[in-house]
Amino acid sequence: MKPQNIFFAICSMVVLFFSAEEIQAQGCVAIRHFSSCVGNTLENNLLGPGDIQIGSNYRYFKSFRHFRGTEEEPDRVSNETEVINHSHSWDFFLTYGITDRLYTSITIPTVINTRSSLYEHGRDERNTTYSRGLADIRVGVGYWLFDLEKHQNGNLALGLGVKLPTGNYNASDIFYNVGPEGSPQVRPVDQSIQPGDGGFGITLDFQFYQKIAEKFFAYGGGFYLLNPRETNGTRTFRETLSPILENEAIMAVPDQFSIRAGVSHSFSNTISGSLGARYEGVPVKDLIGGNEGFRRPGNVLSIDPGIAFMKDNFSLNLNVPFAVRRDRPQSVTDKQTEENTGNPRNGDAAFADYLINVGVSYRFANKKVKVDPALMNEFKN
Incomplete structure (x- = not known):
């Protein structure tokens, strides 16, 4: 069987919507938009030499439910003091097959965000701040560990990439009732809606698939973003x-992570479905670098159903993960404040109930026929 036919056979059997690489599945305001840098869906990375995959992933969420630790604060919604974030993001990506097993990709993200709150505008009236534009571009490479022709029913890919600080990390808007004598004042928008984070990052990721029965595949994958820079100024x-928040005066550049797994089923040659789980968030401490500055650590466990359509070189997918557990743990600055004041301290974060992911992609297969040099010589005679 030709390698290229194997790629398409695997793609048709394995669900085509691993846009679970999107980290903000439940929209914790601690977590800005991010996805891995070596392709957002599995089929984007199953390429023959010279194949090109282009596409886009759209993501939307509304975060508004406040949590401290794993405990929800429902009174924030009932008394209308909740913070409401609306996040729209588009990832435009291109993946290129270098060999049967080695591929490279670039992801260019854009965002449009809004944030409505009381506490940022003098606490007496609700106002909205906005951010939009280019986010942090990612580039990377990935490699399938096993020969795709000999291992059609299962494989594992590892990836390495870099995140470039191309997004604005000092986006500003007008805040009301906070300037001299209650006047409006231009300030940076909240960390949760900044298009960029201001740091060079390194991404480590993996993905796998394994046939478990006729028309059934197990899948999984994840990534970790290392952000060595401590704060971005x-x-x-x-x-x-409050004076006790002096240690949170400057924004941190935090790590992020995501991991997911599940089972997919092919209903037909064009329709697939899957059901899985994902766990993702911002850790309390980075793996590399310091941990000063303001961050909202948070993590979400989600159930992730999805459906996908694929025909020829075109694919369309939809995922709607919904949260089953949300956690806003104590941050480093929370612990510092607790030590200094002797009073318990655990900041809150707002989370969404669900996320909408829509992805579309098209593959340009390399169909160039390589002519044997000996045959070319025949034409020259």
């Missing part, structure tokens, strides 16, 4: 809310 103005 952007002011939060949190110290103006």
